[in-house]
Amino acid sequence: MENWEYIAIEGVIGVGKTTLTKFLSQEYKAKAILEDIDGNPFLPQFYEDPERYAFPTQIFFLLSRYNELRNLTNRELFTRKIISDYTFDKDKIFAFINLEKREKSLYEKIYNLLDKDIIKPNLVIYLQASLDTLMERIRGRGRSYERRIKEDYIKLLIRSYDEYFFHFQKSPVLILNSNEFDFLNEPSHLNLLKEEIASIKTGINYLSIA
DSSP states (O other), X not given: OTTOOEEEEEOSTTSSHHHHHHHHHHHHTOEEEOOOGGXXXXXXXXXXXXXXXXXXXXXXXXXXXXXXXXXXXXXXXXTSOEEESOOTTHHHHHHHHHOOHHHHHHHHHHHHHHHTTSOOOSEEEEEEOOHHHHHHHHHHTOOGGGGGOOHHHHHHHHHHHXXXXXXXXXXXXXXXXXXXXXXXXOHHXXXXXXXXXXXXXXXXXXXXXX
């Protein structure tokens, strides 16, 4: 995939999406699009009272992701490479975990109206990590509201992400385990990833340290 324009990095909370996005954007001299998680005013309340605040939290994320990614249609996509630390599709994963039946129905109607305006990435890099690694990274980030995240919720996210991206067909997918890769201290790992990106054409692909 030598002539890609848009790569999206995906994975569960704490897996290292933003770190890898920054690394690759520097390597490729690409524009990095980083999701403003802390900009959602409902998120801290969601972790305190999920049933009450799930719907406004989800709709806020849906609209903010839409507003950011919709601009790629009219903006820099055809003049500059783009790397983002999320996909529009991820929104649906969280919605179907956190919303009750009537909310899901309304959410899906809104999602389907918006999704048709979003350009799909040329490649999705799906990062995985063990539960222990994810919990350690989440606790180490220092976000006070994330201290309420329970292991059972992360386990559910891991299963939901795996199910979604193992069957993802909108773009080629590259799956790699971030426990194995050390992009900070091992330049060879980053080079290996870049070689794999250049060779991918379609389908689900896996990359591991030999």
